[in-house]
Amino acid sequence: MEYLVVRCPRCSMPSAVRLGSLSHTCPYCGTRFKVNEVNIVARARNGREASELVRRMLAQGR
Numbered sequence: 931m932e933y934l935v936v937r938c939p940r941c942s943m944p945s946a947v948r949l950g951s952l953s954h955t956c957p958y959c960g961t962r963f964k965v966n967e968v969n970i971v972a973r974a975r976n977g978r979e980a981s982e983l984v985r986r987m988l989a990q991g992r
């Protein structure tokens with residue numbers, strides 16, 4: 931199952947979304963948004979890779 935890493939349009943924090951999901955709720959600020967309306971910053975082959983990407987982005991502060 932592939933994942934996307936998207937940025938919340940409100941708080942701009944990255945989070946992982948399963949590929950094919952239409953909407954997503956930001957785990958940081960609770961904003962619900964449509965996946966196809968926001969920036970996809972990365973793709974991952976699985977959930978573990980996706981959370982690793984998110985973790986790395988957070989560690990770099992962007």
Ligand SMILES: [Zn+2]
Nearest residue numbers: 938941956959
């Ligand atoms: Zn947010």
